[in-house]
Amino acid sequence: MEENKILIFDVWGDYAHFRRFYTTTSPLTFPIPPRTALCGLIGAILGLEKENNQYLKYFSTSQAFIGLKLSEPVKKVRIAENLINTKGNYFTLIKKSGHEPRTQISFEFIKNPKYKIYFYHRDEGIYRQMEKNLKYHKSIYTPCLGLSENIANFKFVGEFKIESQNSDGDFVEINSILPAEKTLSEGGVRFDRDSEYFSVRIPIELNTERIVTKYGDILFERNGKSIKVKTDRPYWKVINDTRENIVFIE
Numbered sequence: 001m002e003e004n005k006i007l008i009f010d011v012w013g014d015y016a017h018f019r020r021f022y023t024t025t026s027p028l029t030f031p032i033p034p035r036t037a038l039c040g041l042i043g044a045i046l047g048l049e050k051e052n053n054q055y056l057k058y059f060s061t062s063q064a065f066i067g068l069k070l071s072e073p074v075k076k077v078r079i080a081e082n083l084i085n086t087k088g089n090y091f092t093l094i095k096k097s098g099h100e101p102r103t104q105i106s107f108e109f110i111k112n113p114k115y116k117i118y119f120y121h122r123d124e125g126i127y128r129q130m131e132k133n134l135k136y137h138k139s140i141y142t143p144c145l146g147l148s149e150n151i152a153n154f155k156f157v158g159e160f161k162i163e164s165q166n167s168d169g170d171f172v173e174i175n176s177i178l179p180a181e182k183t184l185s186e187g188g189v190r191f192d193r194d195s196e197y198f199s200v201r202i203p204i205e206l207n208t209e210r211i212v213t214k215y216g217d218i219l220f221e222r223n224g225k226s227i228k229v230k231t232d233r234p235y236w237k238v239i240n241d242t243r244e245n246i247v248f249i250e
């Protein structure tokens with residue numbers, strides 16, 4: 001990063017759904033928002049061009065630095081939703097005996113999600129516009145958590161300096177989710193008996209054709225607790241009252 005500063009803001013909603021790409025008839029959700037979903041959320045607040053997914057060209061891992069912390073435990077529920085039955089012509093379906101124009105599908109949702117997001121962009125114009133929109137609680141497009149009906153709210157926490165740190169072979173507490181394969185040393189996790197650890201493979205980058213160009217394995221604690229790790233890469237200490245240690249998703 002060229003400048004040791006970041007924007008921090010909270011995002012929350014009633015429900016979230018970040019569809020796993022390999023599911024078909026029963027849509028399942030990732031337990032945490034993939035980086036690609038966070039790019040969409042930030043792009044909506046900024047008002048970056050949506051046509052032909054042009055906003056995605058601003059969110060490569062070399063330009064946009066995004067970190068995530070769970071502020072509430074991951075809780076999943078299933079809700080049945082009515083969808084249009086696409087097996088045949090709509091008007092034919094409503095006339096045929098035994099065929100309904102709609103079909104009911106069970107969706108998996110995250111209930112009462114809340115996240116803390118850490119953001120920096122190399123483009124000073126994008127960075128400052130994001131700061132302005134967050135400060136005045138302004139978004140150009142409606143921010144949502146995965147699906148358009150899962151409307152999100154947000155609150156600006158502030159702009160803070162950050163300092164690069166090294167663990168020097170010792171365990172350090174990381175408060176954000178962790179890109180495991182790029183962060184952890186061998187045997188680098190100290191597991192707490194009272195914590196619940198999960199690892200999930202998520203999309204990291206999309207091109208403007210919405211083709212995933214990068215995946216990554218993410219480690220997180222389901223209740224949002226910090227994770228004690230050894231890392232052979234630098235991490236970042238946020239210079240504020242909480243003194244959080246974070247790692248960006250890459």
